Amino acid sequence: MLRAPRGTGDVLPSESRKWICLEKVLREISFKYNFEEIRTPVFEHTELFSRTVGESTDIVEKEMYTFEDKGGRSLTLRPEGTAPVARAFLEHSLGQGPLPQKLFYIGPMFRYEKPQAGRYREFHQYGAEILGSPSPYSDVEIIALAVDIAESLGLTGTKLVINSIGCPVCRERYRGDLIKYLSARSDAVCEDCRKRLSKNPLRVLDCKNVSCKAVTSGAPSMLDYLCEDCQKHWEGLRELLLRMGLSYEVDTSLVRGLDYYTKTVFELKWPPLGAQDAVAGGGRYDGLVEALGGKHTPGVGFAMGLERILLAVEKGEKPFREERALDFFVIALGQETRLDGGEKASATRDERIPAAQNAAPGADDDIFRRGFFLVREIRSLGLSCDFDPLRRSLKAQMKQADRLNARYVAILGEEELEKKMVSIRSMKEGWQKEIPLESVRDFIEKEVLGRGNQC
Numbered sequence: 001m002l003r004a005p006r007g008t009g010d011v012l013p014s015e016s017r018k019w020i021c022l023e024k025v026l027r028e029i030s031f032k033y034n035f036e037e038i039r040t041p042v043f044e045h046t047e048l049f050s051r052t053v054g055e056s057t058d059i060v061e062k063e064m065y066t067f068e069d070k071g072g073r074s075l076t077l078r079p080e081g082t083a084p085v086a087r088a089f090l091e092h093s094l095g096q097g098p099l100p101q102k103l104f105y106i107g108p109m110f111r112y113e114k115p116q117a118g119r120y121r122e123f124h125q126y127g128a129e130i131l132g133s134p135s136p137y138s139d140v141e142i143i144a145l146a147v148d149i150a151e152s153l154g155l156t157g158t159k160l161v162i163n164s165i166g167c168p169v170c171r172e173r174y175r176g177d178l179i180k181y182l183s184a185r186s187d188a189v190c191e192d193c194r195k196r197l198s199k200n201p202l203r204v205l206d207c208k209n210v211s212c213k214a215v216t217s218g219a220p221s222m223l224d225y226l227c228e229d230c231q232k233h234w235e236g237l238r239e240l241l242l243r244m245g246l247s248y249e250v251d252t253s254l255v256r257g258l259d260y261y262t263k264t265v266f267e268l269k270w271p272p273l274g275a276q277d278a279v280a281g282g283g284r285y286d287g288l289v290e291a292l293g294g295k296h297t298p299g300v301g302f303a304m305g306l307e308r309i310l311l312a313v314e315k316g317e318k319p320f321r322e323e324r325a326l327d328f329f330v331i332a333l334g335q336e337t338r339l340d341g342g343e344k345a346s347a348t349r350d351e352r353i354p355a356a357q358n359a360a361p362g363a364d365d366d367i368f369r370r371g372f373f374l375v376r377e378i379r380s381l382g383l384s385c386d387f388d389p390l391r392r393s394l395k396a397q398m399k400q401a402d403r404l405n406a407r408y409v410a411i412l413g414e415e416e417l418e419k420k421m422v423s424i425r426s427m428k429e430g431w432q433k434e435i436p437l438e439s440v441r442d443f444i445e446k447e448v449l450g451r452g453n454q455c
Ligand SMILES: [Zn+2]
Pocket: 166, 167, 168, 169, 170, 171, 226, 227, 228, 229, 230, 231
């Protein structure tokens, strides 16, 4: 039997409702903040990521799904969403429209990582970007959006951690001093960090290795190197956060693995998740659009991994209700059970599926047709409704209605049809009423208040 590739997964019907609910919440809150959705291709030219994400990052070095297409182009399944958004921003001259542009995306990303609990090679991210604003107000808006999303999903008690990694001007001086500091202690850091040391020394700061942590705890801090512009931005950010009532911690070891980040870096943590408790991460990337050949366009944004968010929501205060619910199930009954009379079931045939019924039109078909019309009518009222196309027995259909968690069942049999009535049964309250077929619409409108379980 073929299985899905390692590190990928199917979202089955039992889970898909959670995804739909999550995406609905994400879109609603984004629109509230006046962000518009952007959808970019799942693959891009490899160059987009090697130029922006940076050659010396883990992503480009080991984690990209890169392939050559039949035309000999090097393409890469997107490992993250910000560079594609910036590429689209440039390609479609969105910068010539009103600024800032506020965009969000939801979609799959791909990284060749070691699969582990909650980490996949195909994973999903929501992200939001503000392009064209250097103001710390935009940083705070992005942070507030992330906090708002977490709280709306029932993740209360999140912790905001912030840092500034400066700009290319002030970072250069810092980089030099950091390399000096780390080089003198290169024996004490892990092998990965020894390699990172000269190419991407900032990455050593967020290595989780215990001995690396011990080394970096005494390392110089970027905050002591900020240039005037970066310092002003950093102060503006902290003051605004305080005024907004968004408390934060400063963690100078918080850096991003991506080269194009500048100034603000932040992470939103939700402690109940344990060791991997970051639910959102982002920051400012003033150099990104320029790196792609555009005009200088400051940007700030964040992303959240949806698999981890769903895991968190389960543990939070508002877990999604996953039970499936149907408003109506219509049962049309002909000659009681038409489960195949003479035909012998073959070994491979699913016993639960009766043989095809190409029965000649007759009284039964009239009932089924009326039942089918009723299904359509109920759906036209905005209610969800289903029926059994396999014409099984009343008992089997009641069982199915039950399995589908139907709130009401409408039964249409020969007797009912003769009287031009339909029986409506409330599965929750237990009552059953006979309603004239012609007024069933009125009855449903009056009695069946509200919709089923929506998210
Ligand atoms: Zn600076």
